[in-house]
């Protein structure tokens with residue numbers, strides 16, 4: 272399954288202190304814990320550049336604690352939570368609060384994303400500089416959930432983040448073209464009588480923003496690409512040398528708008544599930560490097576918001592625990608990527624885009640001990656027991672999925688041990704003594 276050589280790693284404190292030569296063993300010392308990793312694949316800890324942790328304000332959906340437990344269970348060691356909380360993460364105070372909650376919980380490194388505009392209202396820029404200079408040292412800014420629609424504000428945001436090597440992550444959705452939209456626009460939306468969401472609503476914003484990013488000379492990141500046309504716009508922009516990066520979610524790599532036939536709101540998401548042709552284009556774009564990363568867009572919602580009629584239901588799916596299994600199924604088993612490429616897509620490149628300090632470039636001596644061990648051969652039905660957050664709105668429940676997370680270690684702290692999430696008190700105590 273993997274061509275990587277078998278090695279032993281020694282972890283001391285938060286750091287990898289020793290790596291054996293390929294095929295050789297390290298001697299376990301007195302008091303050391305030995306993890307048998309035969310048959311497992313080791314990756315640098317997964318990094319999610321697009322997570323909704325919902326705290327402060329929507330704790331009935333998720334909290335920093337419950338969301339980072341879900342993250343650890345999925346093999347993630349760092350998450351970048353989006354700013355659409357209440358209050359919105361548009362000040363230094365809120366981003367510092369969210370980061371502190373993450374530090375205390377200990378399950379994952381939490382690197383808050385700051386809002387581009389005050390209260391996500393799209394009218395005035397937020398305190399971008401203050402958030403960048405705060406203890407949270409914010410480098411990623413996004414109004415995710417909403418599009419920064421005003422081109423002048425978008426230009427100013429790009430100019431601002433450029434001064435400290437930040438990035439604007441755009442939720443590309445033209446609001447006028449998607450008023451009342453409920454699902455992908457096409458023959459099926461007409462047939463089902465649901466208001467359509469045209470591909471051009473996404474593609475036109477991406478086209479505008481890559482031109483703005485080129486004009487300003489700033490970094491732009493596009494959230495959750497969902498259409499074949501978006502891939503072509505990004506391909507064109509990259510060929511011109513625009514500093515643009517693109518993400519795709521696991522669900523957009525496998526699910527299609529046909530699922531709307533069920534009228535089951537578990538399949539209602541922003542951007543909507545698209546056609547089979549779009550799914551194939553997205554997979555191909557991952558293989559050929561036009562898409563840089565996979566991000567979960569983990570979007571927990573309480574049952575009331577999902578067990579209702581399609582039109583009334585909230586947009587969003589939980590995704591932290593299913594991300595690696597879906598990547599294995601669609602990319603590795605689908606022949607689109609190797610394990611080394613999956614490590615790039617789910618760990619190395621999201622860390623680089625988010626300017627994540629201290630992330631291990633590889634599992635080698637001197638690097639931070641952030642890693643995940645996954646059993647690629649283990650395949651099982653994805654059920655409720657696999658979800659560790661507060662919400663259960665996963666579209667993958669009941670599906671047979673490959674890949675079990677065996678071990679997650681974040682900065683030397685064991686968070687998943689032999690497939691079991693480590694107790695919250697134990698992880699918090701370990702995080703406390705590491706500080």
Ligand SMILES: NC(=O)N[C@@H](CC(=O)O)C(=O)O
Pocket residue numbers: 323355415416417442539540541542568570571586587588
């Ligand atoms: N993806 C979604 O369907 N929902 C997200 C918002 C977003 O990512 O745009 C949410 O916050 O619930």
Ligand SMILES: [Zn+2]
Pocket residue numbers: 415416417442494495541542
């Ligand atoms: Zn979004």
Ligand SMILES: [Zn+2]
Pocket residue numbers: 321323353415416568570
């Ligand atoms: Zn989102």
